[in-house]
Amino acid sequence: MNIFVEQIKAAREGRNYWTGEEISKWQLQQKMLTVDFATHKRIKIQDKNSKI
Numbered sequence: 001m002n003i004f005v006e007q008i009k010a011a012r013e014g015r016n017y018w019t020g021e022e023i024s025k026w027q028l029q030q031k032m033l034t035v036d037f038a039t040h041k042r043i044k045i046q047d048k049n050s051k052i
Helices: 003-012 025-050
Strands: none
Touching: 003 025
16 A cells, blocks of 8 residues: 555545645645655656766
């Protein structure tokens, strides 16, 4: 199980993965920005490593 994916699913459902509490739209947007940034970073690292 990928915790990162599960956190995203929970956020899209409007709840905190760890506590089950409801989250605001602002918190959801913040989570999605974090995911976008992390995904972008991971892709750049993979691309850099694949060229070696």
